[in-house]
Amino acid sequence: xxxxxxxxxxxxxxxxxxxxxxxxxxxxxxxxxxxxxxxxxxxxxxxxxxxxxxxxxxxxxxxxxxxxxxxxxxxxxxxxxxxxxxxxxxxxxxxxxxxxxxxxxxxxxxxxxx
Amino acid sequence: xxxxxxxxxxxxxxxxxxxxxxxxxxxxxxxxxxxxxxxxxxxxxxxxxxxxxxxxxxxxxxxxxxxxxxxxxxxxxxxxxxxxxxxxxxxxxxxxxxxxxxxxxxxxxxxxxxxx
Numbered sequence: 001x002x003x004x005x006x007x008x009x010x011x012x013x014x015x016x017x018x019x020x021x022x023x024x025x026x027x028x029x030x031x032x033x034x035x036x037x038x039x040x041x042x043x044x045x046x047x048x049x050x051x052x053x054x055x056x057x058x059x060x061x062x063x064x065x066x067x068x069x070x071x072x073x074x075x076x077x078x079x080x081x082x083x084x085x086x087x088x089x090x091x092x093x094x095x096x097x098x099x100x101x102x103x104x105x106x107x108x109x110x111x112x113x114x
Numbered sequence: 115x116x117x118x119x120x121x122x123x124x125x126x127x128x129x130x131x132x133x134x135x136x137x138x139x140x141x142x143x144x145x146x147x148x149x150x151x152x153x154x155x156x157x158x159x160x161x162x163x164x165x166x167x168x169x170x171x172x173x174x175x176x177x178x179x180x181x182x183x184x185x186x187x188x189x190x191x192x193x194x195x196x197x198x199x200x201x202x203x204x205x206x207x208x209x210x211x212x213x214x215x216x217x218x219x220x221x222x223x224x225x226x227x228x229x230x
Contacts, residue, residue: 001173034218034219042223043204043221043222043223043224044157044204044221045221046218046219046220049218089156089157100145100147100162100170100208100219101159101162101170101172102159103159104156104157104158104159105156106156107156107157
């Protein structure tokens with residue numbers, strides 16, 4: 001089955017710095033790659049996603065890049081703020097016809113120091 | 115629009131018992147997925163229901179089952195509870211299929227289950 005590795009497990013940055021979280025996946029059939037943010041005690045929330053036919057996607061301070069050949073994708077957060085502190089999960093999923101079978105990374109705890 | 119709701123929010127059970135958790139998706143959403151989240155194993159996919167049918171299943175034993183009703187509400191059941199079933203159980207809903215693509219999933223607040 002699919003295996004998703006996520007690094008680092010913990011990332012500590014100063015406010016205003018950039019943060020990068022990387023994930024690798026094993027199944028070349030995976031075609032949808034969402035990123036979730038989960039604050040302490042709260043539900044995961046989708047922050048950005050990318051499909052296999054796109055190499056990069058950006059939404060304000062957040063961007064995701066996908067390298068299908070190397071089977072890795074990354075989350076980039078620029079100008080980090082204390083409210084960005086949370087656990088971030090990547091996922092790789094495959095399926096057709098709207099079907100969704102995700103495999104998640106183990107999560108990265110991002111700490112942004114004021 | 116109201117978000118995804120789950121009941122109960124907290125539950126304490128003993129080994130060997132069974133439990134039923136409920137999930138009400140966002141109005142109009144037809145796909146409901148269930149996940150188990152633990153510190154040790156992280157976030158794992160249990161199963162997905164669409165139009166009252168289980169469409170996909172993760173790698174969990176048969177003690178974990180679910181169903182979906184005609185109004186898209188879903189329940190999951192865990193029989194013969196084990197200590198290792200203690201976890202946060204999350205459900206997520208998404209819109210109907212659009213061009214066969216996976217749609218954004220919206221998570222509920224979760225049900226925290228403690229098995230003693």
